[in-house]
Amino acid sequence: MNAPTTPHILSRPAPPALLDALAARFGAQCSTAMAVRAQHGRDESPFDVPPPAAVVFCQSTEDVADAVKLAAAHDYPVIAFGAGSSLEGQLLAVQGGISLDLTRMNRVLDVAAADMLVTVQAGVTRLQLGDELRHTGLFFPIDPGADATLGGMTATRASGTNAVRYGTMRDNVLALTVVLADGRVVRTGTRARKSSAGYDLTRLIVGSEGTLGIVTEVTLRLYPQPEAVAAAVCSFPDVAQAVDCTIAIIQAGIPIARVELMDAGAVRAVNAHDHLDLPEKPLLLMEFHGSPAGVREQAEAVQALAAEHQGSDFAWADTPEERSRLWKARHHAYLSALQMKPGCRCVTTDTCVPISRLAESINATILEADQAGLPYFVVGHVGDGNYHIGYLIDPAKPEERELAERLNAQLVRRALQLGGTCSGEHGIGLHKQDFLREEAGDDTLDLMRAIKHALDPKGILNPGKIFA
Numbered sequence: 001m002n003a004p005t006t007p008h009i010l011s012r013p014a015p016p017a018l019l020d021a022l023a024a025r026f027g028a029q030c031s032t033a034m035a036v037r038a039q040h041g042r043d044e045s046p047f048d049v050p051p052p053a054a055v056v057f058c059q060s061t062e063d064v065a066d067a068v069k070l071a072a073a074h075d076y077p078v079i080a081f082g083a084g085s086s087l088e089g090q091l092l093a094v095q096g097g098i099s100l101d102l103t104r105m106n107r108v109l110d111v112a113a114a115d116m117l118v119t120v121q122a123g124v125t126r127l128q129l130g131d132e133l134r135h136t137g138l139f140f141p142i143d144p145g146a147d148a149t150l151g152g153m154t155a156t157r158a159s160g161t162n163a164v165r166y167g168t169m170r171d172n173v174l175a176l177t178v179v180l181a182d183g184r185v186v187r188t189g190t191r192a193r194k195s196s197a198g199y200d201l202t203r204l205i206v207g208s209e210g211t212l213g214i215v216t217e218v219t220l221r222l223y224p225q226p227e228a229v230a231a232a233v234c235s236f237p238d239v240a241q242a243v244d245c246t247i248a249i250i251q252a253g254i255p256i257a258r259v260e261l262m263d264a265g266a267v268r269a270v271n272a273h274d275h276l277d278l279p280e281k282p283l284l285l286m287e288f289h290g291s292p293a294g295v296r297e298q299a300e301a302v303q304a305l306a307a308e309h310q311g312s313d314f315a316w317a318d319t320p321e322e323r324s325r326l327w328k329a330r331h332h333a334y335l336s337a338l339q340m341k342p343g344c345r346c347v348t349t350d351t352c353v354p355i356s357r358l359a360e361s362i363n364a365t366i367l368e369a370d371q372a373g374l375p376y377f378v379v380g381h382v383g384d385g386n387y388h389i390g391y392l393i394d395p396a397k398p399e400e401r402e403l404a405e406r407l408n409a410q411l412v413r414r415a416l417q418l419g420g421t422c423s424g425e426h427g428i429g430l431h432k433q434d435f436l437r438e439e440a441g442d443d444t445l446d447l448m449r450a451i452k453h454a455l456d457p458k459g460i461l462n463p464g465k466i467f468a
Contacts, residue, residue, distance in 0.1 A: 011050045057101045087426045118219070119175075142166070164250075262283055262330065349389060362378065
């Protein structure tokens with residue numbers, strides 16, 4: 001069974017009485033204008049789906065709760081909207097719905113520096129939070145490439161370039177405020193660093209993609225700014241050598257903070273987009289955190305390992321400006337690649353495999369892509385076995401979309417055969433439902449559905465996602 005090329009759409013119009021009730025409650029905060037609806041009916045996935053019936057711009061947990069209560073009274077779907085950067089169709093209104101835009105819920109509510117915690121509203125973005133923390137000596141490390149909202153990052157269990165050292169959203173969310181399907185507001189977790197009190201509802205919600213509740217506030221772990229930071233780039237003759245070097249770094253126990261792979265196509269794209277002059281070969285972009293002596297020791301050990309794997313053009317970025325320029329380019333890789341084929345759409349996927357099987361997985365994927373002849377790029381958080389490939393397709397050529405989906409299915413099934421997962425950080429959404437069944441099995445999916453039904457018996461919270 002291949003990944004779906006089009007989602008199953010059961011879109012239905014909103015009841016006029018619901019639209020009237022939303023207009024009465026929210027006034028100008030509610031819009032049915034086509035331009036607004038269209039903006040909230042697209043993400044970074046290749047799917048084309050009718051837009052939601054209306055958009056409500058929420059400013060508080062109370063707004064979200066009231067909107068959900070009105071929708072529940074009319075058995076009509078609601079879909080949370082953050083930055084719109086999801087890649088697997090998570091925010092699309094495949095069964096119709098009201099889009100709840102949380103971007104105006106953008107206050108940092110409390111910075112508890114002594115406890116190294118922060119509580120934010122769901123619409124706060126990762127870059128906004130970084131600016132708020134700049135003078136505290138603390139930082140929040142999770143950084144998916146897009147300037148995503150913290151609520152969206154929680155919903156999709158995001159990670160990013162720092163995950164190899166600092167973990168993912170699953171590891172860094174301590175407490176949540178969540179609106180349930182009937183409009184009740186619950187709070188999960190506490191400010192304590194650990195708990196054995198009852199079911200772990202916080203981690204049940206983290207990664208649930210808005211299907212079990214709508215996150216409105218998040219309490220997050222913070223970390224001390226490292227005393228010293230250094231970044232480096234190193235080129236390799238091929239992806240296999242770069243991946244083997246990464247495996248050697250991890251197995252040697254070197255506490256590297258970031259280790260990112262870009263293939264030659266990705267390097268070529270960021271050179272053009274960000275006006276860099278990196279050698280157009282596969283490279284590793286690395287960062288080291290710690291004391292000055294510790295950073296120097298880590299870097300020397302990595303440089304020696306790179307040399308053993310034919311690494312060359314080893315270059316340091318010691319100043320904050322140089323580091324920022326490199327990491328900005330890495331985060332732009334997706335958008336940079338799109339500009340290499342004007343007018344294209346990108347069919348992108350991610351998988352995560354045990355680190356020992358990473359080279360095998362990536363090498364086979366690249367071979368298949370080269371043989372197929374579609375332009376593509378590869379980037380990866382290879383320190384934890386997670387990588388991404390994007391196939392650039394002409395949206396006017398259905399055969400290119402079908403080829404990309406066939407390649408996607410092959411690489412995901414390979415990851416499952418190697419003991420990995422169908423998604424390391426993008427989530428399931430619409431695109432990977434069949435693969436989730438293959439990975440988890442029908443009995444496990446039945447358990448997930450039972451949880452969904454218990455928390456959302458009317459099925460109004462982002463329906464059609466994770467499983468049909």
